[in-house]
Amino acid sequence: MKRYLTLALFALMAFAGHAQEAAAPDPLQVKETEFNFGKIPQGKPVFHVFEVVNTGATPLVLSNVQASCGCTTPEWEKEKPIAPGAKSTIKVGYNAASHGVFEKFITISYNGSGSKIIKIKGDVWQAPAGAAPANPSVDFLKQQLNN
Numbered sequence: 001m002k003r004y005l006t007l008a009l010f011a012l013m014a015f016a017g018h019a020q021e022a023a024a025p026d027p028l029q030v031k032e033t034e035f036n037f038g039k040i041p042q043g044k045p046v047f048h049v050f051e052v053v054n055t056g057a058t059p060l061v062l063s064n065v066q067a068s069c070g071c072t073t074p075e076w077e078k079e080k081p082i083a084p085g086a087k088s089t090i091k092v093g094y095n096a097a098s099h100g101v102f103e104k105f106i107t108i109s110y111n112g113s114g115s116k117i118i119k120i121k122g123d124v125w126q127a128p129a130g131a132a133p134a135n136p137s138v139d140f141l142k143q144q145l146n147n
Helices: 002-020 136-146
Strands: 028-030 034-041 046-054 062-067 072-075 087-094 100-110 114-125
Touching (some): 028 114, 034 046, 087 100, 087 114
Antiparallel strands (some): 046 087, 062 100, 072 087, 100 114
16 A cells, blocks of 8 residues: 555656646747738738747747638748847738638748747628719719810
8 A cells, every 4th residue: 555655646746847847938929910901802912911039049940831721822031040039020911802701820830840820810892793883073074174
């Protein structure tokens, strides 16, 4: 019985010691993890620039920035490491080809094993079909110019 009690005590101490180990802080900090474009017209591409900061002690390399679909295009400096304490940007574009509410995720992969997700969202409105209604004032001005 003493053996089991002693073994349980050692196991509890080992677990408590493991729980006290702090995880290393994430060196890649994003100023904002989500951006809402609000209402945008269909067919008019929009862009937003996300700012990232290296809060670690070693340079960060953004190995890949991948969007969840082809309608979203991220741009970043692929070959240039981000020095400790330095900032960089990721420009994310959305083509607004389809109307309706959208929510797209962009995964940032860095230093081989780290990753972080940022998000864009908004609502694409569709222009009404057909020409704009006739405006009598415009017709009057056209007649005046032609005379």
